[in-house]
Amino acid sequence: MERTKKPEVRADGKIRYKKIGGGSLRINRQIIKPGQIFLAYPDDIKEGWKDVVIPLDDLPITDQTPGELMPGKEAEFFLSPRGKSNLWYNVVDSKGKILNDKALKKAVAEQLIEDLVK
Numbered sequence: 001m002e003r004t005k006k007p008e009v010r011a012d013g014k015i016r017y018k019k020i021g022g023g024s025l026r027i028n029r030q031i032i033k034p035g036q037i038f039l040a041y042p043d044d045i046k047e048g049w050k051d052v053v054i055p056l057d058d059l060p061i062t063d064q065t066p067g068e069l070m071p072g073k074e075a076e077f078f079l080s081p082r083g084k085s086n087l088w089y090n091v092v093d094s095k096g097k098i099l100n101d102k103a104l105k106k107a108v109a110e111q112l113i114e115d116l117v118k
Contacts, residue, residue: 014039021052077113079106091116 018037019025025032027045032038037056045053077099082088088103091112100112 014041015055015057017045017053017055019053023052025049025052077116079109079113 016037017040019032019034022034024034027038027040030038032053042055076094078092078094080090080092080098082090082103085103087105089106089109091099091104091109093099099116100109104112
């Protein structure tokens with residue numbers, strides 16, 4: 001039989017995170033070293049840090065997470081130029097996710113959007 005710790009439910013909304021990867025990180029005037037476990041609000045963790053900072057507690061569940069579609073609303077797809085090129089494009093959904101692996105020419109990208117809408 002293994003011992004398990006129940007995650008603490010904090011009234012202030014902070015959850016535990018662990019810093020993985022090398023280098024240090026500054027969050028709210030606090031220096032976080034590699035391998036360190038720390039407390040922070042989910043809003044304090046920037047999008048660029050989410051690959052080196054992992055949550056140890058469950059993230060709070062909201063009614064609707066950002067990027068989630070409303071019930072009954074269709075997904076929308078857009079053409080987005082790839083870099084500064086006018087020749088290559090990406091197909092992006094309404095959540096901001098790129099749907100193609102390789103760069104596509106404009107005609108092929110438009111055909112992919114038509115196929116996705118069907």
